[in-house]
Amino acid sequence: MKQPNAVGDLQLGERYINMDYMFFGSIAGSPLMRFFVSYDIACQWHINIWRRMLYYRDDTITIDGTGKFMTFLVPKFRLPAHIEACNLKFSFHLTHNVGQTDGEAPERGWADANPLARSTKEMGPGFRRDMMDDHFNDWNHKKIIALGYMMCRKVEKAVPEMTRMREALADMEESLGPGPVGEWTTMAVTWEADITAQNPFETMHKDQHLAKVRVKLAAEAVAWEAKGKEDAGVVKGDMHITELIAMGLQLEDQQVLAFDVAATGLHPTDGQHRAMIERTSKLRRKIVAWTEVQHKFFPALVNVQECEDEARAHASAGQSVPGLRVSDMALWLPSAVATALGADMEGVTIAKAMQEHEYRLHVGQANEVLHEVCRLLLVRTHLYKLKDTHSRGVWANMRSGDKIAALNQQVWRAAAQYRAARTALEALGRVLNKKEWEWTLLPLREDDIRGLPQASFHDPQCKKKRVEREISWIWVNRGEHLEPGDDVAMNEGMIYMIFQERITLKARNDSEEVDLLEEEMWRIRQFLLWWEEWWKAKVDRRGLSEGPQREGETAYALRQAGIQAALAEEFAKEWVGLAGIISRGRAGEDMDDVVADSDEEGSDKSDVGSSGEEDEPIPSLPQRTVKPTYVDEVLVM
Structure with missing residues (x-):
């Protein structure tokens, strides 16, 4: 309902002074004792609200808080965009006595009021406000009947x-x-x-993402360097080995271009063809420049790459050597060296510290990509619901299908990055004798990449017709530094399924x-x-x-x-x-x-x-x- 004095004009956006005036003006004199206040930024807005009320020194917007209880919440649609602390403190799901209220009711009325802008923008202030009052009275009346x-x-x-x-x-x-x-x-x-x-x-337990791992590695490098205990060969010029490996991981991710090529179809447009050529050429130049820096850390890799070129020339049987695709260019990270065989690799030595650095970076990379897969699957579930609910006709269904197909390409690309990171972890895990990753980062099969089964609870008919599968392991957050069989980890997964998926x-x-x-x-x-x-x-x-x-x-x-x-x-x-x-x-x-x-x-x-x-x-x-x-x-x- 539109309360008296609860609607007002804004001069420079939703400034606190405007929102405070409308909020206090709408509840002033109300005999209610319990308020659930829903606002997009209630997490920030409510912090000093009572101090601001006293500062205004206006009896018309000053309320007596004796015996009144205020609960500030963020609407359900906007809450996921906030940080985790806001999702815990200002959630309607975690609040008693609100039922299934979503807190979006204050926004719905604007869809009915927006068409008034075409006529009210030509009016004077007095007549415009009278017309808005009449419209809101009609809105309230229609809601009542x-x-x-x-x-x-x-x-x-x-x-x-x-x-x-x-x-x-x-x-x-x-x-x-x-x-x-x-x-x-x-x-x-x-x-x-x-x-x-x-x-x-x-x-x-929080997952260690790549950025957080790089921060820790950089801090450790500074500490070891200050103590003068830094291993020999980890710094060449102004570059640390962790920076080189991190750049190599980024290049490895960019090499996954097969999905982009397949997404263009059999007949790409000139624009798509040009973009693919430019992107491939730029990536090739980056890899060449990175390889030159890599040879400073591992000079023996020069012989390995020369042997590769000779092997390709021999395989061509005297014909011209075909160009090597940018996606097939070997980067020879420590994980690749650890799994390589042959006499050419005998002279390449990788220190344990360097392998440990790459191992930790791959753990952060795998966790980050796994969260990206879950995020994309949630978006896909939302698109499926929108398509089933609103798409009618060939044009709408084709556009919805194109959006879902493009999102699927992102899902498979992220899954490929995860599998590459896990392959590297498998190689480094054998060398470093580490086993915890085998339990925390399981193999990602095609059947594991699926949405939450609780999504079908919103459609009773769908739930009855489909066989409900158990939740995929990618949705169970086990966190870091957890050993197999750890009760904390098992309870962590259980609490995610029971509480975070809102069954209870x-x-x-x-x-x-x-x-x-x-x-x-x-x-x-x-x-x-x-x-x-x-x-x-x-x-x-x-x-x-x-x-x-x-x-x-x-x-x-x-x-x-x-x-x-x-x-x-x-x-x-x-x-x-x-x-x-x-x-x-x-x-x-x-x-x-x-x-x-x-x-x-x-x-x-x-x-x-x-x-x-x-x-x-x-x-x-x-x-x-x-x-x-x-x-x-x-x-x-």
């Missing part, structure tokens, strides 16, 4: 979801056992009561959603009945004498009272049977049968097909029936 249908549909969706989440939670607890689940549930309850306690939703949280939030809907329906009807009596109390309140003025005011007040009574009666008719659905859902009955019975009883309210076929079109929401006489009354009013 639609409450009956809206609440009915929300209950019919929330109750089956509540029962399904309870079943999913029971299945998960049964498979994992009561011990770990009870331990983590106790931690969650303790954290909700005291946020200074250990947070079960925060990962206890969603079961709780769905139950709260049903409770809130039931309470809200009761309050809506009580408010309408109170509003009816409020209008009736207006009759003859001014004590006017008999005449047209008194008759007109009496007729108007009674008419408004009749409208509120009619709305209350209409809502009660629309909500017939909802109490039974809620009670049967709480009792754990099969809600598919309950909803089916409800649809049969009120077939005029639902147009959903019952064939259950995979290719059944998505049903459209039924139109809410409104009596023509009531519409006429509203228009006349």
Whole structure:
């Protein structure tokens, strides 16, 4: 709803002084005691909000905080863009008594108000604000008369979801056992009561990404150099061996051009062909320049590369030596030297410290690429949902398919980078006698690259028709420095599946959603009945004498009272049977049968097909029936 004084003009964006004025002005004088405040940047905005309120020294926007509780949250759609700390402290998912509220309601009204810009931009300030007030009043009125249908549909969706989440939670607890689940549930309850306690939703071990590993290696190199204990041969000129290896890893990633070539198709355009030639030539020059620096650290590699050239010339049997593709140019990193065989490699010696540096860099690279694969899979799941929901017609489906195909190319490219990093780790692991990577970084098969199975929970029909597979290992965050069989690591993966994937949280939030809907329906009807009596109390309140003025005011007040009574009666008719659905859902009955019975009883309210076929079109929401006489009354009013 649009509150009085809750909408205002901005001069230089969403500055705190503007947002503070509208926020305090909208809740000033409110008798409410508990507020859930949803704002895109609530994590920053709320920090000094009370200090700013006192600084303004304005009674109209100063509220008495005695007995009031404020909970500041970030809307669900925008929260993933924030840092992990914000995702833990300002999440609707981790907050009690909000149900399935997403916090995006303040934004939805702008889609209806944006078209006003074409006419209001030519108006003066006074007339423009009057027109905006009229529009927002109409918005509030339309929301009120639609409450009956809206609440009915929300209950019919929330109750089956509540029962399904309870079943999913029971299945998960049964498979994992009561011990770990009870331990983590106790931690969650303790954290909700005291946020200074250990947070079960925060990962206890962080993956080491490439940038973080390079920072540590650089800091260690500076420390060893300051002590004068740096190994001989690790610095040539102004370059450290870790910098050389890091540059080699970047070149190795850029060599994965086969995916880009395949993505252009059989008939690339001139622009695509030009871009591929320029990119390949530039990469070849980079590799040549890097190789010259590499020879300073490992002079014996010059002989190895000369032997390679002679072998290719001999294989050509006297013919001209074909050019070597840039993707096939060997970089001869320490991991490649460790696995190479032949007499040519006998003179190449790699210090253990250099192999250790590359090993650590590859661990960070593999973790980083693995997180990139998960991120891309989440984006792909979102695109699939958008395509199924909104794409209609050949043009829309082709564009959606092109976007998904391009994203798949990125997924396979990242998977190839991970496999290359793991191959190097396998070679270095044998030399350095390291085994922990075998458990933390498993082989990435084609079948492992799949989205989260919990995504199908949002589509009940999809969940019933498809066989649910267990979660892929790429979604279980084991972290660093964990040995095989480590209970901490196993619990880390379990907590990710149970809590981070919201099976437990969603079961709780769905139950709260049903409770809130039931309470809200009761309050809506009580408010309408109170509003009816409020209008009736207006009759003859001014004590006017008999005449047209008194008759007109009496007729108007009674008419408004009749409208509120009619709305209350209409809502009660629309909500017939909802109490039974809620009670049967709480009792754990099969809600598919309950909803089916409800649809049969009120077939005029639902147009959903019952064939259950995979290719059944998505049903459209039924139109809410409104009596023509009531519409006429509203228009006349």
